[in-house]
Amino acid sequence: MAGTSSAIVAGLTAAALATIGYLGHRAAVTVPAELRPPAPGTAAAVHKALRDRNHPAALPARSGTxxxxxxxxxxxxxxxxxxxGEVRRTFGVSPSxxxxxxxxxxxxxxxxxxxGSDGVPVEHVVRFASVEGTAIGFSAAVDGSAPQLDPEELTGGIRETxxxxxxxxxxxxxxRKVVVVR
Incomplete structure (x- = not known):
């Protein structure tokens, strides 16, 4: 009798796992890729910053250690x-x-x-990346101005006060490590 109930439990467990696997597969097939969350462990999952919408200045989750x-x-x-992990300072910037x-x-x-690449004198330039020959970095305009961006002009200066x-x-x-998130 004990062998029979063990076989029944094993059979039910296998059926449940097969059903869960099938339903998971169907969900992945019917949900468009752009609406699915990134797969765990992928670069998209690691760098997709989750925001605390009640505290927009809060450090994004998954932004490194x-x-x-x-x-x-x-x-x-x-x-x-x-x-x-304590935030020393946070501030808004003007993008490049x-x-x-x-x-x-x-x-x-x-x-x-x-x-700067836009012709404005800048100070405290900290560069960390390059995209197709355009250097990317943080800087502050000496005169304190915000950049006047021309979308046709390739600039990499991320302006700070x-x-x-x-x-x-x-x-x-x-x-120094720089982590860029969406």
Whole structure:
């Protein structure tokens, strides 16, 4: 009798697992790919920033660990994050016309003062990426102005206020991790 009930339980378990597998497959087939969440472990899943809509300045979930700069493309916001995960500073930025892909980068170069690709004198330039020859980095206009973006002109300067630029300069030395999220 015990062998029979074990066989029944095993049969029911197998049937349940097969049904769950089939329904999962059907759901994946009938839901358009763009509406499905990213597969766990993929780059899209790792870098898709979940936002706390009640606290828009809150650090995005899945934005990495350790000491880092986090740049959210969709929110035009930056976070300077301590090793402990505590946010040292967060601020809005003016985006460039060229965006880096979501991912993890490192600060590759810095310049105290230069002329930006839009012809405006900038300071505290912290570069971390390049897209088809356009250098991408954070900077502050010396005159405090916001950029006048021409969508036809390829620029990589993500503009900060002078105070935020000074904070970025102190925080983001060569090699500092920069995590870009949507």
């Amino acid at each position: 350790g000491e880092r700069v986090v740049y959210a493309l969709d929110d035009d916001r930056v976070w300077l994050v301590e090793e402990s 016309t060229v965006d880096p892909e979501p991912g993890t980068y490192r600060v590759t170069s810095r310049s105290g003062t230069v002329t 002078r105070a935020d630029g000074a904070a970025m300069w102190r925080f983001a030395g060569i090699g």
